[in-house]
Amino acid sequence: MTYLRRSWVSSANTTSCPFPLNNLPCGVFSTPDQRAHCGVAIGDHILDVTALEAAGILDFGGAFSAPTWNAFMASGAKIWAQLREQLTDMLAEGSAAQPQLAPFLVHQHAARLHMPFTVAEFTDFYAGRHHATNVGAMFRGPEHALPANWLHMPIGYNGRASSVVVSGTKVRRPWGQVKAPDESQPRFAPSARFDFELEVGAVVGSPSERPLTVEEADAHIFGYVLLNDWSARDIQAWEYQPLGPFKSKSTATTIGPWIVMKAALEPFRCAPPKRDVALLAHLQDPAPLSYDIELTAMLAPAGKRASQITSTNYRELYYTAAQQLAHHSSSGCPMRVGDLIGSGTISGATEESRGSLLELSWGGQAPITLHTGEQRGFLHDGDTVTLNGAARAESYTIGFGDCAGSLLPALKKPFKEI
């Protein structure tokens, strides 16, 4: 389906609209008059799916009664397809359902967006080769940049689901234990090297109890969200040996408000980068399971206009989300509905396509210059980082909605007492 499906919601019918009928991403929204409901974005509106089910126009066994997509995701891939089919029919230009559905449209300007799903657990991978090489060179020197295991399997670590927040939530600069190489003792201080990471998260929609093949893993994924894994680089450098990043990655992880269903991304499948060494059988690509999705990050100092600071593409990932999930399940680790699998930072080969300030400013040594003339090595208080994603066909765009967060200054005193 690489042509625009036209809708009677006319704002959805432009080439650049992020939410055409081909997309129908899943979110949760409230209005001043109404508690949070599940909805799908269409043009500049949201179709209230919870209200549609309550009115008997949709019937998914009450899956939309709670303001989260988890119950619907748990109903399985056949049901996911049924919802898309029904909504696509009813929202299509010329549909007889228009008068029935029109009262269930809410303008996006009137809506506040919430977490689209309850995150069961959060795992973050490290599957971008350029990112791993850049960070490895900075943390361990260029000769040890890419760890010996890296080309053989997706390397990852578990994060904190409790710290995942939706776009628009303000993020507080953390305190933490830091020690610069030239310091003799560690200090407990506000992070001075706070950073963003441009990622895409896969949302697990089907649970599992046993190892999954890459093909099975792909079928278990419900959809994708933009993801910014805020990172305190000074805390990370001091803590990460030998058990990996921990406090440096647990202040907040911001996700976009819309889950783009896998079905909407099918036309944009493409191959991941060429493998330098053959993968073991259970991790091999059964098909081109990556996606061509353009990704950007914008940085806006407090009260000033935003500068685009990077532009990259999802297909730069060396390991696809399906390979990550297959690896994750390989130990027999149970996977659950609502597990969030971060891709890892997606950097391209060029300097302008790096997915974090750590890489863009090369550890702060070469600050970037914004359109405002200001420079940035790492984030300043008040900065807003906004991620955007777009899969572009000739006549339409699949958008993800802004994934934005602003940085609040560190607490003056982190503790109530002491």
Place this chain on the structure above:
Amino acid sequence: MTYLRRSWVSSANTTSCPFPLNNLPCGVFSTPDQRAHCGVAIGDHILDVTALEAAGILDFGGAFSAPTWNAFMASGAKIWAQLREQLTDMLAEGSAAQPQLAPFLVHQHAARLHMPFTVAEFTDFYAGRHHATNVGAMFRGPEHALPANWLHMPIGYNGRASSVVVSGTKVRRPWGQVKAPDESQPRFAPSARFDFELEVGAVVGSPSERPLTVEEADAHIFGYVLLNDWSARDIQAWEYQPLGPFKSKSTATTIGPWIVMKAALEPFRCAPPKRDVALLAHLQDPAPLSYDIELTAMLAPAGKRASQITSTNYRELYYTAAQQLAHHSSSGCPMRVGDLIGSGTISGATEESRGSLLELSWGGQAPITLHTGEQRGFLHDGDTVTLNGAARAESYTIGFGDCAGSLLPALKKPFKEI
């Protein structure tokens, strides 16, 4: 309270009974005739707390209607104390409540034990100095045994809550990617170096959104469980650089069936080991917050008698659970009711007090000999590992109940297809 409180449940009145009136640990049980309920252990019985509340004898706002202690934990520390006080009064020798309560006792032999709480998220620390030194020496050489950061803060990583199981659940030997130092390429194979880890888990009972002092963190802990963090050492050695252990630690983590409330352990408070270097202010010990708890591990080959393979003590931990939780919260990471904080492997200074086979057999080079005459470098299929814990006063014992798991052979074919 260092003397035995006598109960009209006479089996609770011996010096060696693990469940005297002083203990009252929290569990979830079912019988052939009854779905899972919350209960507390007393002597060789379980007092059915869910049924007591349903009968109006206790009133905690319906906290026991679901078969998990989470709702009760969320009610806060004052309520925790109220329950202990009410149950202690009603179960005390001479209590007028005996006739009313007696029908709510179930013999432990008739009960099946379930997960005592729903694990929100699972974090495992690395807070035993002897363990960290032993493992560091094996993985990185004796000169880099203890990482530079180790004496300054508790090092930890996040595990998978989905893989936490209750004592008695069989554990399947995992497959994983491994590469021995003398192999040129990695292989996907069943783990050949599968191990246990003797730990104690702290259960977070009060949520938080901001950094906690050590004293506050201690107040947020509801209680403690035994914890065996099963570990695939061959998978771990190949994967752990640079983001830490991941698949090697996600097959299963077994916890004991009883949460021993912090209040029951108060008489056993003691100081942690002497600090070689002063801790930063926010991690300093405000009081002796460790515990004197004897810990053992038994290993039984399939169908054979068990050998005690180690004997250690909780007070060997360099960082207390309160310090771990304070560190965990320091980044602003939200902590939730039901978060499980593993202590890390608790090894003593002597060879006989090491808390894992990795250390006991020194990486498999010096297998231990069981009472049956069999040797063990790592676990064999069919082996059962049982952890036990006891805090001993002159006239009573606070027990934790067995934390046991048996090892099933690896799946012949890990995948349905390929």
